[in-house]
Amino acid sequence: MNTPALPPNPDPLLNQAITPELVKKHGLLPDEFARVQQHLGRTPTLTELGIFSVMWSEHCSYKNTRPLLKGFPTEKKGATAQFGRVLVKAGEENAGIIDVGDGWAIAFKIESHNHPSAIEPFEGAATGVGGIIRDIFTMGARPVLLTNSLRFGELESPATRRLLRGVVAGIAHYGNCVGVPTAGGDVYFDRSYEGNPLVNALCLGTLRHDQIRRGKATGVGNPVYYVGAATGRDGLGGAAFASKELSAESKADRPAVQKGDPFMEKLLIEACLEMMAVPGLVVGIQDMGAAGLTCSTCETASRGGAGIEIELDRVPQRETGMNSYEIMLSESQERMLVIVQRGREREIEEVFAKWDLHAAHIGSVTETGRMVVTQHGVTVADIPAPALTDEAPIYQREGKPPAYLATTRAWTPAGAKLPDLDAAGAESALRRLLAHPTIASKRWLYRQYDHMVQHGTVVLPGSDAGVVRLRLGDKEKFIAISNDCNGRYCYLNPHRGALIAMVECLRNLVCAGATPLAMTDNLNFGNPYKPENFYQLQECVRGLAEACRFFDVPVVGGNVSLYNESPEGAIDPTPTVSVVGFIEEEAHITRQFARGAGERLILLGGAPHELGGSQFLGLIHGLKTGDAPAVDLAAELRLQQLLLAQIKLGRVRAAHDLSEGGLMVTASEMLFGPADGAAQLGATLDLSAFASGRRDALLFGESQGRVIVAVVADTAASVLAAAAAAGVPAHAVGEVTDGGRLEVVGLGAVLAWPVAELRRGWETSIEVAMQRPGLS
């Protein structure tokens, strides 16, 4: 405490004494405040307190999760010099980058905007999309694909309908205008997300290896530029806001929600990519996302081992009289920080003038290692840059298994005397499951998203995985992407639930004909200070890491969103994973829809036999219990390798994995191909081989590692033989018909459904629900 105090701030409001109450309001613990004082050698000014508060929030510092995340593999063992190398690793930059061959690479990352979307669904979701797009083009990549992963409460609730409507409209507003296709996603509806929806947005971009840019400030004397939109008072302290639980008072935090301008973002993308294409002009670049100007300056300085000095009077401002606290903490959208090679200022200014955007020279790189901020000629903050980043506090929290696990894991259908289904019950259960919003068609959502702009979308939304064609110079390559996470499994068994999220995601990609390449994750959990929540987090991360290593799928980046709680309690743990897969040849692209009568249906992986955590238990019996389905990584790998090989041999006409709703939902969905298809397909399934077990578990259980494939009739024997050779259980269970009826024989009375009727319920369920009024 021997460093002299800074001079008084030009705004007298900012000269108040730093009291313990003020420290608490900034979300810092007394210990943390003592560390701040140590770093500075004095008491911070209010501006500095604000800066520490946002940089040491969970959102920016990962202080409660960093040790856990170290368990993730960040390199691909099977990579070659030509393909699959991780070029920028997780945590190094705004997004990871992976080599896709021929000198080209892809950058991708997922990020959450849960809290803003809970308070202000339209703007919250829109700016979530904007933020993740900036994370991608700041790496030098052109954004070519968006997906999202959404979780809401049940649609019966008017509040949920309001949130869904707002979130979808916000995603559409931003993504459509900015011109990046929203070509994939997943949505679940479950009571645990009531009041705390999850909005995770992913963006993927393409770039040449030599276009990779980093968020580093180097070269003493190099000018620092601020480009893009002007700074306002919106989004003040958003990162700190995201690191609190939601409460009834959260609406008072509305100023912490930002407002997006996708048109500005579109200009910024084009101008930045144009600027980055000029050889040697850009030294470093970083977007101003969470914690805005604060985060971008101290992170670039810290990464570059340099200092940075900025003058706030030069920052473009859209309101008058903003003080240093407001400017430094604003999260106004569509802004970037660029460090330019000294002497080449005119070149950057010309590019931005062409696009009619601000490019303000606000400071320079120094050798001090400090982040120094001045306003009206007065120093208002002077902090060692690493104190805000690498030297932020790190905690090893305690985890404790939640008490409910003992009860839920011990549950069995027999123990609970759960009656099995009769024929009428089975027929009704399928209708109800197909119409449940979690399983039903998501057409209501994706028809609002432009999923075709950039003319590269190959597999439209609604199949197991989205597939896009990348135009890379004069080459084309095809990639598939899938998002997954069943929070219910993670609630019942966090470790297994996370394994399932991964293996199901990989299975979806393989069903599309892709080889999994790399993964990005979004860890959505409750308050980590509660040991039960931390246990879920620990166990889920352990599961993801285990599956990633087993399948050699590195983690190239991600996001952590904690404090996802409403007054009702924490959400189901939701470690959302998104995996990108690579498709070697266009001919391998496979959809989930059967294509014609006569195709043979083969069930790979054996008969489903588990009920725990299933949608069936939830919907039909009102139970969220049992253990999550078992996972056998080795068996899963055998299945996926077999399936991919059969696809490459041209034997597979359609492939669809078993997931929510089990065997009968999968079989039904395979018949719901694009409406313009030929005559209404049907199918006959003979399940007599499995008649000995519980009927409900067979038809609707969610055992993992299962896929139904529709194969060319005269190759069925070869597929079965290949499965036998690979050690994958395989059963010929029926064939595709043109009768428009789905029938199950071999279980006593014949079960039968008109496909058109099943389809109607599945296709229109969300639309019908959304016609009811939402809360305004």
Next chain:
Amino acid sequence: MTIAVLQFPGSNCDQDAFHLFASGLRLPTRYVWHKDTALGEADLVVVPGGFSYGDYLRCGAIARFSPVMRAVQDYAAAGGLVFGICNGFQILCEAGLLPGALVRNGCLEYRCLTCTLAVAPAGPGWNPTVLGAQVRLPIGHGEGNYRIDEAGRTRLEANGQVLLRYTENPNGSLDDIAGIRNERGNVFGMMPHPDRAFERFHPSQDGLAIARAVLAAKSPAAGKQSA
């Protein structure tokens, strides 16, 4: 033959339109920046889709004042071919090069899906034999609901200016109108995207036939236009 694709701030289907002509039809194609005051030599000017100027104020309302639009006006007045797709259609309506206006979809939501469209029978300068009676093209818009006053509507129909109609109306458009041309037959506009229907993996390849039909409207006597 040269195709000129305009680029406004916020255009986002400019590359799609470029590739429809450059990759799909293998025609020499280039971009023209909105601040340019001349088009250079061109056999067809394409006004692409997107959100020019963020669709602020009204779709197309600001883009029509871009410097390049003065040149497009002159080019069209001299008989040059102009083709507006989606936002381009909206811009051409705002610029007065096509009659009518496009307002918010009846459902009040953006719609992205593939539509079946009935093609108008042959007429002077419109030879849809390459198209057949129906085509399938994707749409992607929030403001594709075509409106025109009664007198305008009568003129459109009398002159055979309605070229494409939705078989299942996705946006509330008057008389299911999806695409039109001007009275002279050299300015075309449509909400559906031929620039999303030309690759082997697209929902159809009908965009190629649409582009050819528009190019075929060029009267042999007109020669190369430049402005």
